[in-house]
Amino acid sequence: MDLTRLSAAEQLDALSRGKVSSRELTAAHLDRITRHPEYNAVVTVDAEAALEAAKEADRRRARGRGGTLLGLPITLKDSLETAGLRTTCGATDLARHIPDQDADAVARLRAAGAIVLGKTNTPAMCQDIQTGNELFGTTPNPHDSSRTAGGSSGGPAAAVAARLSPLDIGSDLAGSLRLPAHYCGVYSLRTSHGIVPTRGHIPRPPGWLTSSDMLTLGPLGRSAADLDLALDVLAGPPPEEAAAWRLRLPAPRHERLGEYRVGLWADDPYCRVDSATRALLDRVSRRLRDAGARVEATTRPVSMADSDQLFQSLMYASAAATAPAAAFAAEVEAAAKLPENDQSPNAFYLRSRTMRHRDWMLAHERRVRLRRQWADYFRDVDVLITPAAPTAAVPDQTGVPVPERYITVDGQRRGYWDQTTWLNLAGVAGLPAATVPLGKTSGGLPLSVQLIGPYLADRTVTHLAGLLSRV
Incomplete structure (x- = not known):
């Protein structure tokens, strides 16, 4: 058996039943990384330390000592x-x-x-939606090397898709987890904002x-169960607050697929999707209805245009925190x-980057009101399903200046940053959101949907992801 074909959950099961050792699993993945440099996903390898840690994990398991991810x-x-x-x-610096x-x-993972x-x-510095840099070069899409793996978590998504690793932890602000997962055909979870420490x-x-204030950390894996495994370990108060409170995320809202109340937002004039993506959403809708789920396809929780503008404004303002003093002063003058x-x-x-604190507080008030709109929507809907992006993985444009980059949607030229518009819906409101690979284009590229849930309903999102993947 090729051990690298097993999901993280399957590898842990094999470890717990004594079918394989941690050292065997670790060596198998290190060997695959070495034999497949063309993926250029794992850029720093810690082979010696990993093998030694695996040996210690095997010793701990033999002594009956555990750990949620022991030996993975x-x-x-x-x-x-x-x-x-x-x-x-x-x-480079x-x-x-x-x-x-x-x-x-x-x-926490260790x-x-x-x-x-x-x-x-x-x-x-995670500042692109495709993955390449001067230090390590470009990470291509494992399904088609002419396509991008996405970004900024392109390396993690490619590593999981190419079986170099069963599980990776990345970050998500403007879709940085979910866009690469969609493009590479793996599962990802943007956790509810604030439940995983980001220090x-x-x-x-x-x-x-x-x-x-919109960044989250979350897992990428090859099954919904993999996301749950990581969530169990990652979620909780930061160390300095752990003496006072604990986090207990609610259980999934339902047990069976037919019990779910699902919202469906398949397309929008603000960010049109291509025919293959629409066909996937239509197929998902039919499967849900066939299973007995209630599908609500007309009500919208928010205005996509208003939500996206607010997201961009707050993102630009937050990024200004680390601008060099002289550069920021020049932006203030220009604004x-x-x-x-x-x-x-x-x-x-420029106005967003240099907004006064009063303006930021007004923008934050709009964000809180937006969150209230989502909360009202989720009183009658358990999970909202949307496209992950307008298309499957787009051609890599690493060598093209950013202002000249674009994507093509059903033959029409569109803005480069339109790739993340659907993902930004969850980001500005701090909601849990997963991408679930459920189809392929005629050319064999993965296609995913996005599942957005109520704040702190991460387990409902991953549960529905698993149910959907099975049908």
């Missing part, structure tokens, strides 16, 4: 700091950055017994204790000179 080999996005192991976030402390999430194989590729994630720069009637994208960007 995993990889980590190179934006998560790892003690004693290079963490670059794809940036961090090429020699070796942290002395694990990110909080990484510490405490649960996970074996860290190495780090996976990301665009420099030790770059960006912010090394040493910062805070991060973007002050803008004519009042200038509504161009550049003017929107």
Whole structure:
């Protein structure tokens, strides 16, 4: 048996039944990484330490000592700091950055017994939706090397899809987990905002204790069960608050597929999807109805246009925190000179980047009201299903300047950043959202749907993901 074909849940089951050792699993994945450099997904390998940790996991298991992930080999996005192991976030000025402390999430994974194989590729400072950088080059899509793996968690998604790792942990602000998972045909979970500590994630720069107020961490795997495994370990209060409270996420709202009340948002004039994506959503709708689920396809929780504009404004404002002082001063000066009637994208960007704190508080009030709209919607709907993106994986454009990049949707040229518009719905409201691979294009590229759930209903989202995948 090729052990790398097993999902993370299946590998843990084999470990618990004594069918395989952690050292065997770890060696199998390290061997595959070595034999397949063309995927360029795992950019820093920690083979010696991984094999030694696997040996210790086998000894612990033999003594009857456990751990939720004991002996499971995993990889980590190179934006998560790892003690004693290079963490670059794809940036040349961090090429020699070796942290002395694990990110909080990484510490939890190690405490649960996970074996860290190495780090996976990301665009420099996670600032692109395809994956390439000067340090390590480009990570192609494992299904078609001319296509992008997506970003910024392109390395994690490609590693899981190419069987270099059964499980990876990445980050998601503007779809950075979910877009690569969709393009590479693996499962991903953007966790409810605030339930997984983000300290030790770059960006912010090394040493910062805070991060973007829309950033979340979450898993990528080859099954919905893999997402649950990681969620069990990752979710909980940050270390400095753990003395006072615990997190107990609600159980799934229902047990059977036919009991679910599902919203379906298959297309929208603000961000049209292609014919293959619409056909997949139609097929999902039929399967749900056949199973007895109630499908609501007309009610919309929010305005996509208003939600997306708010998301972009808050994202630009948050990113300004780490701008060099001189560069930010120049942006403030440029924004002050803008004519009042200038509504161009550049003017929107500058005004958002340099907004006063009062303006940010007003924008945050709009965000909280948006969250209330979602909460009202989810009183009558358990999970909303949407496209993950307008299309399957698009051609890689690493060598093209960002302003010149674009995508094509049913023959029509569209903006490059339209790739994440559907994903931004959950991001601005801090909601849990999963991508679930449920189909393929005529050319064999993966197609996924996005599942969005109520705040803190992460287990409902992953449960429905598993039920959908089985039908």
